[in-house]
Amino acid sequence: MYNDNPTIPVKEIDESKQGEVLMMETKGSKPKSFYIESYGCQMNFSDSEIVASILSEEGYGPTRNMEESDLILINTCSIREKAEETVRRRLKIFNKVKAKRPETLIGVLGCMAERLKSKFLEEEQLVDMVVGPDAYRDIPNLIASADDGNRSINVLLSREETYADIAPLRLQSNGVSAFISIMRGCDNMCSFCVVPFTRGRERSRDPFTIVSEATDLFDKGFREVTLLGQNVDSYKWENPETKELVNFAQLLEMVALVNPLLRVRFSTSHPKDITDDVLFMIRDYKNICKYIHLPVQSGNSRILDLMNRTYSREWYKSKIDRIYEIVPDCAISSDIITGFCTETEDEHKDTLSIINYSKYSMSYMFFYSERPGTLAARKYEDDIPLEVKKRRLQEVVDLQMDLAHEHNKKDIGKTYEVLIEGDSKKSDQHFKGRNSQNKMVIFPKHKGLGPGDYVQVKVDEVTRATLLGKMIS
Ligand code: 5AD
Numbered sequence: 001m002y003n004d005n006p007t008i009p010v011k012e013i014d015e016s017k018q019g020e021v022l023m024m025e026t027k028g029s030k031p032k033s034f035y036i037e038s039y040g041c042q043m044n045f046s047d048s049e050i051v052a053s054i055l056s057e058e059g060y061g062p063t064r065n066m067e068e069s070d071l072i073l074i075n076t077c078s079i080r081e082k083a084e085e086t087v088r089r090r091l092k093i094f095n096k097v098k099a100k101r102p103e104t105l106i107g108v109l110g111c112m113a114e115r116l117k118s119k120f121l122e123e124e125q126l127v128d129m130v131v132g133p134d135a136y137r138d139i140p141n142l143i144a145s146a147d148d149g150n151r152s153i154n155v156l157l158s159r160e161e162t163y164a165d166i167a168p169l170r171l172q173s174n175g176v177s178a179f180i181s182i183m184r185g186c187d188n189m190c191s192f193c194v195v196p197f198t199r200g201r202e203r204s205r206d207p208f209t210i211v212s213e214a215t216d217l218f219d220k221g222f223r224e225v226t227l228l229g230q231n232v233d234s235y236k237w238e239n240p241e242t243k244e245l246v247n248f249a250q251l252l253e254m255v256a257l258v259n260p261l262l263r264v265r266f267s268t269s270h271p272k273d274i275t276d277d278v279l280f281m282i283r284d285y286k287n288i289c290k291y292i293h294l295p296v297q298s299g300n301s302r303i304l305d306l307m308n309r310t311y312s313r314e315w316y317k318s319k320i321d322r323i324y325e326i327v328p329d330c331a332i333s334s335d336i337i338t339g340f341c342t343e344t345e346d347e348h349k350d351t352l353s354i355i356n357y358s359k360y361s362m363s364y365m366f367f368y369s370e371r372p373g374t375l376a377a378r379k380y381e382d383d384i385p386l387e388v389k390k391r392r393l394q395e396v397v398d399l400q401m402d403l404a405h406e407h408n409k410k411d412i413g414k415t416y417e418v419l420i421e422g423d424s425k426k427s428d429q430h431f432k433g434r435n436s437q438n439k440m441v442i443f444p445k446h447k448g449l450g451p452g453d454y455v456q457v458k459v460d461e462v463t464r465a466t467l468l469g470k471m472i473s
């Protein structure tokens with residue numbers, strides 16, 4: 001799922017675009033500064049905030065200017081080949097900065113660091129530090145070692161690390177919405193996916209630290225949190241003393257109870273794991289948003305089986321039915337892959353028809369990109385020609401765009417509660433905000449209102465991507 005608008009609480013950002021430069025005002029004059037770019041999923045952006053927190057403890061302040069920074073970091077994504085190509089291009093640019101200022105250290109963080117490990121240091125000679133997603137606490141030591149002229153690396157994966165006690169340093173924040181990481185890793189082993197190899201085994205974070213992070217954010221004026229995990233529905237935490245279990249539905253309720261004015265979102269759901277209890281929570285708590293990102297990947301049961309998704313077309317459809325039955329005004333979005341190994345034209349048509357059936361409000365759509373080491377790379381031939389993958393992708397994109405427009409047209413005349421996020425991109429006379437269904441709503445400004453306020457907006461016009469309306473008193 002990819003989106004090039006970093007303000008949309010989605011899982012990933014278009015890796016073809018330059019990564020978001022994380023930035024905040026530096027308090028006082030810090031002796032050292034770091035510059036960080038983040039690519040890929042929301043989890044990476046959230047991780048960058050953990051890294052920023054660790055660095056600030058070491059006296060490093062964030063800067064937007066890479067030429068002047070002591071440390072250039074890139075938080076990387078391996079999910080598709082294109083994502084990795086982007087990172088390599090950026091590293092070349094960082095190296096030009098280093099050529100002029102040799103004392104600058106360059107560090108690669110995240111999934112690509114984990115996947116390529118010491119290859120970065122041995123073959124490419126582009127970086128001083130390689131740090132995997134579970135090794136961020138070691139960054140101060142790695143910097144010290146790199147400062148001494150060593151190339152330093154820590155790519156150890158952990159079964160326990162959740163960074164539960166680290167208060168993320170909110171960077172480039174709109175002051176309204178924030179991510180909270182609730183778990184790490186993934187045990188699912190979808191055959192196309194590199195994540196289980198780069199982010200390791202699934203582990204859930206202590207729910208009380210999640211609630212206290214949410215409470216702290218609310219107290220600071222934030223009004224929306226997105227609970228993040230590769231598969232949030234399999235969240236499971238055992239109280240070490242009482243042995244009581246907390247599941248995702250219970251966690252959602254705990255966070256919803258922080259304050260009725262704090263909206264709760266979550267991503268990503270796995271169709272096999274989302275339970276009725278989660279749907280009941282969404283129905284029963286007004287501040288749990290009526291929006292579920294429920295990637296289907298393919299609409300064909302044979303392909304789903306090859307993908308190791310562990311559900312069939314019919315099973316997925318019944319899950320969609322159940323969601324609309326329990327939460328009729330829920331918006332559902334998806335991730336879709338075209339041209340997976342051996343996919344026929346008819347099987348591709350099954351994907352088109354499940355998109356129609358599910359009435360997604362939006363989707364993140366990709367053509368299959370073989371990733372070394374994955375189950376699919378080992379077991380199946382990547383046999384669909386690139387132009388066929390791309391043509392199928394275009395068909396999926398065209399259909400989804402039409403569906404999104406239809407979805408939005410149904411909102412004309414409706415009134416939604418909108419949480420104001422800030423000025424509209426196109427006009428400072430308009431606010432932008434989201435409704436519970438995660439749709440962007442644009443409307444003329446009113447005096448005395450601003451980011452973090454809730455308003456009622458009646459929709460009178462729509463585009464494929466946005467609802468336009470007016471505030472009603
Ligand atoms: N090729 C194409 N898309 C992929 N995704 C994951 N791995 C691949 C791959 N090898 C997509 C899936 C997933 C989203 C985050 O990225 O749709 O849900």
Ligand code: SF4
Nearest residue numbers: 186188189190193195
């Ligand atoms: Fe990858 Fe599947 Fe885990 Fe998502 S659920 S991260 S697609 S293995």
